[in-house]
Amino acid sequence: MLQRLKKNVPFIVSLVFAVAAAVLIYTSVQASRPTVPVLVATRNLSVGEKIALSDVAVKRLPVEAVPQTALRDPRQAAGQTVTGAPILTGDVVRAEHLSAESSLAATLATYxxxxxxxxxxxxxxxxxxxxxxxxxxxxxxxxxxxxxxxxxxxxxxxxxxxxxxxxxxxxxxxxxxxxxxxxxxxxxxxxxxxxxxxxxxxxxxxxxxxxxxxxxx
Known part of the structure; x- marks a missing residue:
């Protein structure tokens, strides 16, 4: 058993180095992917709710994962009313999610x-x-x-x-x-x-x- 293990040591070492190299390459590729800042919800937001600065945060995401209508600055969302559908925690906040209307007007337009x-x-x-x-x-x-x-x-x-x-x-x-x-x-x-x-x-x-x-x- 010990003899067989000794014979397989080179193979095991090669496998470990191959896995480590693959992880390193994947990490490097991920790190080199271009990202952009986008706005995400920090809690679940219901239709008709007015958004406060504490309800959103800036997070960097890969360019290909960001919708064209995504908001980038918390000031773009603050004071706006959620419309259309709820925004869940971690969701990207989009322009179509928000309205300048009052809570009741946004709710009326949604439902x-x-x-x-x-x-x-x-x-x-x-x-x-x-x-x-x-x-x-x-x-x-x-x-x-x-x-x-x-x-x-x-x-x-x-x-x-x-x-x-x-x-x-x-x-x-x-x-x-x-x-x-x-x-x-x-x-x-x-x-x-x-x-x-x-x-x-x-x-x-x-x-x-x-x-x-x-x-x-």
Whole structure:
């Protein structure tokens, strides 16, 4: 056994040197690859959040791995609002990820079809539906005129397929972290423009509303 091992020593030494040389060549090639500074997220950023300087950092990446729309300077992102989709920790921050619009406007543009408008629902709406989150689809019910013989009121759908933009438990607060917001007491939903007047009248007239969660097809 010892004799066989001695015979294989030259081969083993050659193999070790070959592996070491390969590692050295790979390291040298990697070190010589051109890199550029890009902006990456330091934490998960939700749609509608306003970016602070502490939310991004500069990292050098190989040129071929950097999108053309990547941002390079933290000042380009600070004060901007996340739109389109969340930015995950370590993701390259791109120009299309950000908007100069307000948090609600960016959320509306992200989750609702073009042309839809945001409207606030009366306080206490959906207070027991804490499973509802932004982007969910709901039907909104409220009292409408037109009971039997044109008298009284009935409960009917005043907005069908509305898109949830904010709730009392998922509103983005002033700290930039997603969570409970003490200043928010209502749902905000996106509806078709023709539904907006009826929806707004609920709040103006002190009416109540209810929401039902619609299962996506």
């Amino acid at each position: 609702a079809p073009p042309g839809w408008v945001a409207v606030e629902l009366p306080p206490e709406t959906g207070k027991n539906m804490e499973g509802v989150r932004r982007g969910d689809t709901v039907d909104v019910y409220a009292e409408t005129a037109g009971g039997p013989n044109g008298q009284g009121t009935v409960v009917g759908v005043v907005a069908k397929g509305a898109v949830v933009l904010a709730t009392p438990w998922t509103t983005v607060g002033t700290s930039g972290q997603q969570g409970q917001s003490a200043s928010s007491k209502s749902f905000v939903v996106a509806v078709r423009p023709e539904e907006a007047p009826t929806m707004a009248s609920l709040l103006v007239r002190g009416k109540k509303a209810a929401v039902t969660l619609v299962r996506r097809q």
